[in-house]
Amino acid sequence: MPRRSKRKTAAKLPDIRAVAAIAKVSIATVSRTMNGSSLVSERLSKRVWQAIKQLNYLPNTHARTLVSGRSRLLGIIVENITNPFFPELIQKFEEIAVAHGYEILVSSTNSDPVVLAACARRMLERKADGVAVMTFGEEEPVLDQITHRGVPIVLAEFKLDDPKASTILLDYSTGIHQAIQHLASLGHRSIAFLSGPHSLHSAITRENDFRAAIQSAGLQLQKKWIIECDHTLKGGVAGFEQLSKLTAQPTAIVCSNDMTAIGVLRAAYMKNLRVPQDLSVIGLDDIDFAEFTLPPLTTIRLSRADLAHAAFDALRAQLEDSGNPRMQREFLVSTSLVVRGSTAAPSKPEA
Amino acid sequence: MPRRSKRKTAAKLPDIRAVAAIAKVSIATVSRTMNGSSLVSERLSKRVWQAIKQLNYLPNTHARTLVSGRSRLLGIIVENITNPFFPELIQKFEEIAVAHGYEILVSSTNSDPVVLAACARRMLERKADGVAVMTFGEEEPVLDQITHRGVPIVLAEFKLDDPKASTILLDYSTGIHQAIQHLASLGHRSIAFLSGPHSLHSAITRENDFRAAIQSAGLQLQKKWIIECDHTLKGGVAGFEQLSKLTAQPTAIVCSNDMTAIGVLRAAYMKNLRVPQDLSVIGLDDIDFAEFTLPPLTTIRLSRADLAHAAFDALRAQLEDSGNPRMQREFLVSTSLVVRGSTAAPSKPEA
DNA sequence: GTGAAAGCGCTAACAA
DNA sequence: TTGTTAGCGCTTTCAC
Numbered sequence: 224m225p226r227r228s229k230r231k232t233a234a235k236l237p238d239i240r241a242v243a244a245i246a247k248v249s250i251a252t253v254s255r256t257m258n259g260s261s262l263v264s265e266r267l268s269k270r271v272w273q274a275i276k277q278l279n280y281l282p283n284t285h286a287r288t289l290v291s292g293r294s295r296l297l298g299i300i301v302e303n304i305t306n307p308f309f310p311e312l313i314q315k316f317e318e319i320a321v322a323h324g325y326e327i328l329v330s331s332t333n334s335d336p337v338v339l340a341a342c343a344r345r346m347l348e349r350k351a352d353g354v355a356v357m358t359f360g361e362e363e364p365v366l367d368q369i370t371h372r373g374v375p376i377v378l379a380e381f382k383l384d385d386p387k388a389s390t391i392l393l394d395y396s397t398g399i400h401q402a403i404q405h406l407a408s409l410g411h412r413s414i415a416f417l418s419g420p421h422s423l424h425s426a427i428t429r430e431n432d433f434r435a436a437i438q439s440a441g442l443q444l445q446k447k448w449i450i451e452c453d454h455t456l457k458g459g460v461a462g463f464e465q466l467s468k469l470t471a472q473p474t475a476i477v478c479s480n481d482m483t484a485i486g487v488l489r490a491a492y493m494k495n496l497r498v499p500q501d502l503s504v505i506g507l508d509d510i511d512f513a514e515f516t517l518p519p520l521t522t523i524r525l526s527r528a529d530l531a532h533a534a535f536d537a538l539r540a541q542l543e544d545s546g547n548p549r550m551q552r553e554f555l556v557s558t559s560l561v562v563r564g565s566t567a568a569p570s571k572p573e574a
Numbered sequence: 575m576p577r578r579s580k581r582k583t584a585a586k587l588p589d590i591r592a593v594a595a596i597a598k599v600s601i602a603t604v605s606r607t608m609n610g611s612s613l614v615s616e617r618l619s620k621r622v623w624q625a626i627k628q629l630n631y632l633p634n635t636h637a638r639t640l641v642s643g644r645s646r647l648l649g650i651i652v653e654n655i656t657n658p659f660f661p662e663l664i665q666k667f668e669e670i671a672v673a674h675g676y677e678i679l680v681s682s683t684n685s686d687p688v689v690l691a692a693c694a695r696r697m698l699e700r701k702a703d704g705v706a707v708m709t710f711g712e713e714e715p716v717l718d719q720i721t722h723r724g725v726p727i728v729l730a731e732f733k734l735d736d737p738k739a740s741t742i743l744l745d746y747s748t749g750i751h752q753a754i755q756h757l758a759s760l761g762h763r764s765i766a767f768l769s770g771p772h773s774l775h776s777a778i779t780r781e782n783d784f785r786a787a788i789q790s791a792g793l794q795l796q797k798k799w800i801i802e803c804d805h806t807l808k809g810g811v812a813g814f815e816q817l818s819k820l821t822a823q824p825t826a827i828v829c830s831n832d833m834t835a836i837g838v839l840r841a842a843y844m845k846n847l848r849v850p851q852d853l854s855v856i857g858l859d860d861i862d863f864a865e866f867t868l869p870p871l872t873t874i875r876l877s878r879a880d881l882a883h884a885a886f887d888a889l890r891a892q893l894e895d896s897g898n899p900r901m902q903r904e905f906l907v908s909t910s911l912v913v914r915g916s917t918a919a920p921s922k923p924e925a
Numbered sequence: 926g927t928g929a930a931a932g933c934g935c936t937a938a939c940a941a
Numbered sequence: 942t943t944g945t946t947a948g949c950g951c952t953t954t955c956a957c
Contacts, residue, residue, distance in 0.1 A: 236723060238950055238951085239951060240950080248927080249927065250929095250950090251927070251928055251929080252928075254952055255926095258952080262927080263926075279719070282699065283640070283699070283949085284636075285635075285640045285700075286636075286640050286933090286950035286952085287950080287952075289933045290953075292933080304661045305661050305662055307656070307661075313655060314655050317682070326679070326696055326700065327680075329664075344632065347632055348632050368630070371630075372587060485866070488868075492868050512807075515836070515840055517839075589933095589934055589935085600945075601934090601936095601944090601945095602936080603944075605935070605937085606943090613942060618942085633934085633935075634935065636934080636935090637934035638935055639949090640934080640935070640936095641935050641949045642935080642937085643949080
């Protein structure tokens with residue numbers, strides 16, 4: 224009994240066999256044509272494309288993945304999709320991926336390592352060819368399961384000891400130094416820092432870079448002026464309120480991200496403090512919205528485009544260059560200060 | 575020659591056969607166990623789960639999809655992922671989908687019908703079980719290809735004449751009426767409207783509802799006070815500037831979405847107009863950020879949670895209830911006014 | 926260049 | 942209840 228005896232002429236989507244039948248070629252030729260194999264003659268190729276168009280045929284990616292092992296699916300896991308930084312990053316990443324014939328799988332962890340593990344698992348089940356983990360150094364150990372399965376992975380600011388893992392190093396230092404220099408040259412001597420949650424490596428890195436920058440600028444580091452927030456707008460409001468309870472007040476506040484800075488802007492307004500006359504504020508990220516705050520936010524730009532490119536390049540290197548021992552496994556993304564309206568000389572310059 | 579003669583003990587991921595071997599059962603029993611079939615005895619089920627754990631086995635979704643025809647993949651296509659409304663919607667939709675064992679595929683069209691068509695095509699190739707098109711009435715004709723293939727689809731504010739298509743009706747009218755009543759009771763007689771792009775059905779609906787509300791409140795409709803913007807912050811700034819060139823000025827502005835309203839807030843500030851004393855502003859959407867603008871934005875809430883639920887329910891009805899002729903195919907999401915700080919009585923009440 | 930056929934990992938029909 | 946097996950739609954040897 225022939226294997227395909229069950230085939231009936233039921234209404235169903237056209238498959239590769241239907242195309243082959245119309246074009247009067249074998250299914251192998253259809254497959255070769257679609258995949259751009261050079262071995263197909265002009266004559267047959269033309270017939271095949273015509274049949275494809277005629278049937279409005281779309282190849283089944285699952286069948287394709289099953290046999291080839293490659294899904295042309297790239298995962299991107301972000302920390303929190305409601306922080307505007309991430310949609311902007313996702314958009315860029317998708318743009319690049321689609322341009323290269325990949326599709327993306329998006330997940331947001333909301334900073335929950337359990338969710339991260341579930342996301343990673345789902346991406347593994349979907350056989351993602353690679354995964355970009357843009358959670359900035361949070362609980363990455365759960366990601367072992369990905370690399371153990373040989374799936375390329377790229378992490379922001381976290382090194383996994385695995386040949387399949389690449390890292391994007393973020394040079395916050397340059398931007399933060401520029402920020403401190405900018406404030407110092409304006410006459411600020413008292414600068415506070417609203418940090419991100421210490422569960423994030425990136426938050427700790429940023430804070431350390433701030434400390435280093437303060438010292439290299441010859442300024443005093445005040446422990447009480449370094450406050451742990453959570454990278455949300457509300458957190459920025461709370462951080463500012465905590466700060467304003469202190470007896471000694473800073474004349475400028477540098478924030479670990481833009482959302483925090485926007486919270487500060489808002490809290491300062493509510494307290495009738497004028498920015499930048501009474502208080503200078505600097506953010507970090509340069510989300511699209513930063514240009515439109517009141518006043519427009521001076522901030523340290525972390526380019527989403529650069530980050531998305533680095534992530535994609537890292538994954539692609541792993542995918543295409545895997546054997547090569549000299550393959551690039553570390554990528555650098557830099558930061559730089561963007562001066563807008565939220566910084567100015569302090570009204571009563573300090574000693 | 576047996577079909578599986580090629581099998582070598584090469585290093586590879588565990589498959590269902592490996593699990594079956596360890597558990598000493600057939601692959602069918604493994605499959606049944608994983609899919610929660612009630613036909614498996616406790617004893618075998620236990621052995622299977624243990625083997626799965628031992629091998630760290632993950633089922634291959636592509637193989638599963640290929641044979642079952644269901645991918646457990648749901649697509650969501652949004653208009654613009656950098657408008658905060660959409661990430662909030664995506665997050666909710668993902669949450670619901672994942673809770674029901676579905677995965678989501680996200681795409682953002684940036685209001686480009688060509689991109690919409692490409693997104694739809696990719697989702698078809700990935701065999702999405704259903705697609706939620708949250709582009710709010712923009713160039714939906716290209717979506718014919720989806721319904722023609724029998725894939726359930728749900729659209730916001732657009733009816734497709736196809737049994738596989740459901741619609742989410744948005745009742746802007748209630749919220750917009752409340753907004754106008756609110757302004758009228760505050761003493762406003764001169765109310766402008768900054769519309770969304772007329773390429774969007776939803777924008778036109780909102781504008782019409784505004785006109786209706788103005789008239790039913792017994793106010794005068796001024797043609798010059800209805801300006802087409804583009805639902806972006808920049809568009810709101812531009813719209814406000816266009817408005818302020820007119821000789822007769824409104825005392826309140828209702829905007830077609832929150833981003834536009836935020837643009838107005840900003841533009842008003844730059845012109846030294848105080849909100850709400852000199853000008854009242856109302857948005858629409860109630861994005862998370864609306865609570866944190868300066869002043870906090872009075873706005874018409876369009877709940878992302880409600881919308882996400884409606885979209886998921888519509889798709890699920892199609893998936894599970896397909897045969898039923900009484901299946902619900904229209905879903906309603908309502909709106910309501912949220913009063914915050916951007917509205918007040920006009921300083922010099924009109925006649 | 927082109928075609929025949931094996932088989933990717935799983936589900937479901939059928940047999941036992 | 943459990944096992945055997947066909948076959949989902951495609952890519953990829955291997956012949957010719």
